[in-house]
Amino acid sequence: MSTDLQNRRIRLASRPHGEPVPSDFLHDNAPVPSPGPGEASLRTLHISLDPYVRGRMNDAKSYAAPMEVGDVIVGGTVSEVVESADDSLAPGDVVLGYGGWQEYSVEEVAGPRRLDPAAAPVTTALGVLGMPGFTAYAGLTAIGKVRPGRPSPSPRRRVPSAPRSRRSPACAVPARSRSPAASGRSRPLEELGVDVALDHRAPDLPGRLAAAAPDGIDVYFENVGGAVWDAVSLSLNEFARVPVCGLAANYNATSLPEGPDRSGALMGQVLAKSLTLRGFIQREFAPTMFEDFQREMSAWVTAGDVRYHEDVTVGLDRAPEAFVGMPRGDNLGKALITLS
Incomplete structure (x- = not known):
């Protein structure tokens, strides 16, 4: 490849202090390197914007x-693929990788996964059929013990949170026993696969829930935290299960919330109601569940049981503003950057 x-x-x-500002991001240019042995040069088509990236901007152990x-x-x-130094990838192949916020990347051939357009x-490899969709699937099935098409482990209602990048998969995994979901914008209920959609910013959210x-x-x-958790925790049943994969409401926080320490009350609930609060990162379930996820989720998407929405911003230069807008609720669906 020509440099x-x-x-x-x-x-x-x-490093941002609170919500990132434009000066926290540097836009620049550099020559495109040629791939070395076992590497391929890739031209970025689409970039996934994910809330967890905000945490990686901090100098904190995680x-x-x-x-x-x-x-x-x-x-x-x-x-x-633009150029490959390995026969397993050829120019023109479309792959899922981890190139980040740049127009070109050089990655080891063992990393990217070839996609079939x-x-x-x-783009579904970055959303409903990728890491965000798998996070919803793993959390709800492995920890929440929800299995579509099978009898509920309890006759009572199940409420998955509706995070913006995972809303439809999180709602649709248990869709056959339809549930209310917290929502920040109005969408047709049949699109979400739920009976009720609630505005998570409503001041009377606990009563509505x-x-x-x-x-x-x-x-x-749980991947929101904040006021949504405060409302939900009041309605948790005995033996309720809470898969925790994120706390987006806290990502830009610069200090602990005001008010009394409520950790004692939370632990009292955990004890009195025999609650299961289980944090997880999706990668722990990938070796045993990812193939099942791809097969089942692909079938659900094809059948229309799972519907997804993508919020696409065109242009690499607009990535920072789109990223900062996610916690505000500026996007609707999976946030993506498409390079023109």
């Missing part, structure tokens, strides 16, 4: 190493 090509990149310029100042912002990508739109689920809540898929 005359320039790679447009967006790098971490400084389940994934923090980015260093100066690093290209991380993220899943769908890319086209004829089987499904390639109690009215929507008068028999209480057995399963709550």
